[in-house]
Amino acid sequence: MTTVTTRTVEYPADGLTMVGHLALPVGAGRRPAVLVGPEGAGLNDFQRRRADTLAELGYVAMAFDINGGRWFTDPEEMLARAIPLLADPDRIRGIGHAALDVLRAEPRTDPDRIAAVGYGTGGAIALELGRDGVDLRVIGTINALTTGRPGEAARIRCPVWVGVGSEDPIMPPAQRDAFTAEMQDAGVDWRLVVYGGALHAFHHPPVDHTVLPGVGYHPEHARRAWRDVVNLLAECLPVTE
Amino acid sequence: MTTVTTRTVEYPADGLTMVGHLALPVGAGRRPAVLVGPEGAGLNDFQRRRADTLAELGYVAMAFDINGGRWFTDPEEMLARAIPLLADPDRIRGIGHAALDVLRAEPRTDPDRIAAVGYGTGGAIALELGRDGVDLRVIGTINALTTGRPGEAARIRCPVWVGVGSEDPIMPPAQRDAFTAEMQDAGVDWRLVVYGGALHAFHHPPVDHTVLPGVGYHPEHARRAWRDVVNLLAECLPVTE
Numbered sequence: 001m002t003t004v005t006t007r008t009v010e011y012p013a014d015g016l017t018m019v020g021h022l023a024l025p026v027g028a029g030r031r032p033a034v035l036v037g038p039e040g041a042g043l044n045d046f047q048r049r050r051a052d053t054l055a056e057l058g059y060v061a062m063a064f065d066i067n068g069g070r071w072f073t074d075p076e077e078m079l080a081r082a083i084p085l086l087a088d089p090d091r092i093r094g095i096g097h098a099a100l101d102v103l104r105a106e107p108r109t110d111p112d113r114i115a116a117v118g119y120g121t122g123g124a125i126a127l128e129l130g131r132d133g134v135d136l137r138v139i140g141t142i143n144a145l146t147t148g149r150p151g152e153a154a155r156i157r158c159p160v161w162v163g164v165g166s167e168d169p170i171m172p173p174a175q176r177d178a179f180t181a182e183m184q185d186a187g188v189d190w191r192l193v194v195y196g197g198a199l200h201a202f203h204h205p206p207v208d209h210t211v212l213p214g215v216g217y218h219p220e221h222a223r224r225a226w227r228d229v230v231n232l233l234a235e236c237l238p239v240t241e
Numbered sequence: 242m243t244t245v246t247t248r249t250v251e252y253p254a255d256g257l258t259m260v261g262h263l264a265l266p267v268g269a270g271r272r273p274a275v276l277v278g279p280e281g282a283g284l285n286d287f288q289r290r291r292a293d294t295l296a297e298l299g300y301v302a303m304a305f306d307i308n309g310g311r312w313f314t315d316p317e318e319m320l321a322r323a324i325p326l327l328a329d330p331d332r333i334r335g336i337g338h339a340a341l342d343v344l345r346a347e348p349r350t351d352p353d354r355i356a357a358v359g360y361g362t363g364g365a366i367a368l369e370l371g372r373d374g375v376d377l378r379v380i381g382t383i384n385a386l387t388t389g390r391p392g393e394a395a396r397i398r399c400p401v402w403v404g405v406g407s408e409d410p411i412m413p414p415a416q417r418d419a420f421t422a423e424m425q426d427a428g429v430d431w432r433l434v435v436y437g438g439a440l441h442a443f444h445h446p447p448v449d450h451t452v453l454p455g456v457g458y459h460p461e462h463a464r465r466a467w468r469d470v471v472n473l474l475a476e477c478l479p480v481t482e
Contacts, residue, residue: 166421166433173418183437184407189461190437192407196424197431220430224476231472235465 004055006048009062013098014091016068020099021048023055023062024108032113032137032237033060033103035096037122039143039201040082042071046204047119050226057230058239060109064099066121073209082121089149093132096125100134113137115237117229119203120144123162130156138236140229142203145171145179153186160190161232163225165198169214193228195221245296247289250303254339255332257309261340262289264296264303265349273354273378273478274301274344276337278363280384280442281323283312287445288360291467298471299480301350305340307362314450323362330390334373337366341375354378356478358470360444361385364403371397379477381470383444386412386420394427401431402473404466406439410455434469436462 005024010017021043025031034054038047043065054061066085072078085091096116104111115138116126123144130139131152140161160183164171176192183190195202199216203225206217246265251258262284266272275295279288284306295302307326313319326332337357345352356379357367364385371380372393381402401424405412417433424431436443440457444466447458 166425180407180435180437188437191465192435192437194421194433196421196429196433224432227476
């Protein structure tokens, strides 16, 4: 089997010291690269392992941080950070750009071949990078159908793929409709997958503390959604040397 | 490369002589099998080639007929057949069962491992086989979000995957909502993919005659939707001997 190399990267963003996780594939040359954004609770081992898995597939992958190294176990504390953050596109773009700069600075990264994948808040960041006109090969999000400032979606120049649970009360049908209308009106190449019966954060294994109402793990759809992300990357950002 | 064997199969259904297309993979033993249903216009070479491609992937595949060997080039004639057909679940089940019987009778078919995939009317037939309690491994449809008789969706015992174009006026958002509500209420394991910007029959290359309003080819989503179907089969009906 392949062996990936990982390292912790610290960098400033949003007034905090972010603690990201960079995973490098075997080999020596430049490779396509993927940003992986975590949900509002923050970066944890589960999302770090996603980066490792992508590195095993041949990508340079960086699971980035949004909360200054913290993973919130208290929903109140998480919401106190996430809600104002999500209301401020400039702040979340700043967090995204800081992570992107770290990824681009990695010598193994091919800076012309970068994708952004994210979950919840991390997905909102991926979308805002697109709305900021960043040259990405694809944007993929799970549980993040966040709309942007009027007109800015027209700056998205890559395919957009979004997945959501049908029963997610945080991303309800009206939000799906608003998001897809924004994409369609802007002429974006978009796709939406609705995972039947799934709640918010369905992709994440259960955690050992209180979570928000409307959150729940769905093992089958979790596997499918990850495979969908991997297939999306294979389509839009194939691994070549 | 592999070489598939194909043959034309004639069988009675709906008072007509149906002319299906059966494609067998290399080898000798039983294999998982797939029904492929065409849209209302009928079975043509494009759908026959889908069966051939599935046979190249190792499946026994049968592109079935719905119109007694005819492929309608006149939209009026097509609608005159399709509309009453789609309004009568028993008739379309009959067409599906007849095709299924032919596929099951093929010695290369493993009768315990059958999937049904269909486009438009052919997709409606695949769904009705599920609502009739047929033991399928997965049902996948494109442009077919047809609802069934009350309560019968509870008889579907396999995953259901449906894909549709966001701009399809024949399968509009209200129809998507009605279909997904039916699946969710029945406890079906379902997924919906919305292909942004795509019209009805987006998966089908342009034809050289008048087509219905709201129909249009979308090459990229066509490729993606086919890959999605192949990936779905790999998930739910992997090829093993």
